[in-house]
Amino acid sequence: MCKNMPPLELAIQFHGHICPGLLMGVRVAEFAQQYLDVSPDQDEELLAVVETNSCGVDAIQSILGCTFGKGNLIFKDYGKSVYTIASREKNRAVRIVQKYQAQPHPDNARYRELNRREALTEAEAAEKENLLASIFERIMTTPFEEMFSWREVDFALPEKAQIYPTVQCSICGEGVMEPRAIMNGQLYVCPTCA
Amino acid sequence: MCEANVYLSRSGQEELLMEGVDRIVPGDDNSIFLESIFGERRVVKARIKEMELVRHRIVLEEIQDVEVKPHQELWLEPDTNHGHFHPGEEARMKLFKGFNMRPDEAASMEEVEGFVMVNGRLQEASLHKHHDVMEMDLGQELDGLAQIYVHQKGDTELYATAVMEVGHHHHHGLQPLGLPLEIVPLDYSHARLGENYGLQVLKDGRPLAGAEVKATFAATQSRDYPHRLKTDEEGKCRLFLTARGNYLFSVTDGNITTTYTLIKSF
Numbered sequence: 001m002c003k004n005m006p007p008l009e010l011a012i013q014f015h016g017h018i019c020p021g022l023l024m025g026v027r028v029a030e031f032a033q034q035y036l037d038v039s040p041d042q043d044e045e046l047l048a049v050v051e052t053n054s055c056g057v058d059a060i061q062s063i064l065g066c067t068f069g070k071g072n073l074i075f076k077d078y079g080k081s082v083y084t085i086a087s088r089e090k091n092r093a094v095r096i097v098q099k100y101q102a103q104p105h106p107d108n109a110r111y112r113e114l115n116r117r118e119a120l121t122e123a124e125a126a127e128k129e130n131l132l133a134s135i136f137e138r139i140m141t142t143p144f145e146e147m148f149s150w151r152e153v154d155f156a157l158p159e160k161a162q163i164y165p166t167v168q169c170s171i172c173g174e175g176v177m178e179p180r181a182i183m184n185g186q187l188y189v190c191p192t193c194a
Numbered sequence: 195m196c197e198a199n200v201y202l203s204r205s206g207q208e209e210l211l212m213e214g215v216d217r218i219v220p221g222d223d224n225s226i227f228l229e230s231i232f233g234e235r236r237v238v239k240a241r242i243k244e245m246e247l248v249r250h251r252i253v254l255e256e257i258q259d260v261e262v263k264p265h266q267e268l269w270l271e272p273d274t275n276h277g278h279f280h281p282g283e284e285a286r287m288k289l290f291k292g293f294n295m296r297p298d299e300a301a302s303m304e305e306v307e308g309f310v311m312v313n314g315r316l317q318e319a320s321l322h323k324h325h326d327v328m329e330m331d332l333g334q335e336l337d338g339l340a341q342i343y344v345h346q347k348g349d350t351e352l353y354a355t356a357v358m359e360v361g362h363h364h365h366h367g368l369q370p371l372g373l374p375l376e377i378v379p380l381d382y383s384h385a386r387l388g389e390n391y392g393l394q395v396l397k398d399g400r401p402l403a404g405a406e407v408k409a410t411f412a413a414t415q416s417r418d419y420p421h422r423l424k425t426d427e428e429g430k431c432r433l434f435l436t437a438r439g440n441y442l443f444s445v446t447d448g449n450i451t452t453t454y455t456l457i458k459s460f
Contacts, residue, residue, distance in 0.1 A: 003459055003460070005460055006386055006387070006388075006460060008386070008387050008388045009387060009438070009460045012387075012438065018436070018438075026388075105232070105233060105234070106232055106234045107233075107234060107235075122415070122417065123239075125415040126414075126415045126416040126417070126420070127236070127237075128415070129414065129415045129416060129420060130235070130236075130237065130416070130420060132436070133420070133421075133434075133436040133437075134233075134235055136388070136434070136436040137434040137436060138233075140388045140434075141434070
């Protein structure tokens with residue numbers, strides 16, 4: 001890649017497609033970066049606690065670099081579009097909440113209806129495309145405070161993620177991270193076999 | 195209350211299509227654009243059947259699968275999915291004829307002439323067919339912003355224009371080419387998804403107000419152009435870019451149709 005990919009493109013590339021949920025996540029990621037005055041994460045300088053596992057989280061991963069694999073993306077399964085982004089260097093954290101019915105426009109309901117259908121006619125596919133374009137523009141241009149609220153929070157940052165040794169399960173023979181293995185006498189047993 | 199409810203008449207049955215409509219724009223292809231006071235927008239293939247203004251009621255009649263043969267236009271696309279070329283790389287453009295970025299392979303490509311302008315210097319560029327596609331070789335010597343155009347004479351004069359970046363960081367210094375009808379990008383360097391992109395339409399070098407500029411993109415699901423813009427008094431219009439890849443803008447005035455391909459690096 002000979003040019004830096006803009007954040008929005010990064011998010012779409014990572015997520016695979018454009019959808020309203022992802023775009024809301026883009027707004028959150030860009031706001032958090034600006035609010036905390038931080039660069040995208042390289043090695044756990046940032047940490048994100050996300051209270052949903054919906055599309056927007058992929059924008060957090062791709063734009064802020066808080067990823068599942070690095071261990072600086074903590075998922076709390078609360079079903080809430082709430083994102084807490086913390087910076088180790090700045091020792092600050094901001095909790096960003098998507099307002100209830102942040103996008104009440106009738107286009108959104110119609111888009112969801114078409115999106116739920118398995119097959120669309122040519123006219124409906126074109127309509128869905130037009131709706132997404134309108135929703136896209138609205139999400140990216142609506143003032144942030146109309147869709148989200150935020151506050152700075154005290155946040156005790158955990159230690160950076162550790163790398164643990166792998167031990168062998170005595171039943172299936174597969175490797176398992178040591179703290180996840182269960183001791184059966186002197187033998188390790190993985191959670192699948194236990 | 196000035197807005198109206200719009201109903202669609204379909205096989206003798208009327209159904210409510212949109213409430214609180216305050217803007218209706220008929221297109222030239224049997225389409226009708228509707229916008230409500232709530233910001234809802236929709237395009238339907240229909241004709242206006244009845245307008246009861248006192249009752250704030252407008253009835254449209256659906257037009258079923260009417261095949262309208264669209265006019266044809268020429269457009270250019272780069273022979274790269276990278277969005278730009280590098281110095282020393284063979285820069286090549288492809289030329290298509292059709293509508294809404296859908297090529298009509300049977301269309302005539304006779305008597306097409308190609309030109310390229312870099313740093314204010316205009317030169318002819320040869321066009322040839324390669325695997326049934328017209329190609330324009332720009333060579334390996336280019337470095338800068340290449341303004342490319344193709345012209346085909348006929349009852350309808352067709353022009354296709356594009357700006358091709360060769361090398362990086364050549365974002366400024368665009369000048370109008372001086373075509374009879376031309377679409378000029380206002381700020382080439384800001385062509386990013388999720389941002390506004392501005393254009394100006396010039397006729398004989400002067401801004402053309404009130405012109406309809408159609409806009410589309412390669413992956414559109416619409417048979418017709420998905421966007422229709424109107425130029426303001428300065429001949430300017432803008433589009434919020436919501437699709438990845440390249441965009442095509444098209445304008446027709448009299449017997450001239452000109453397109454401009456926006457080539458995005460991303």
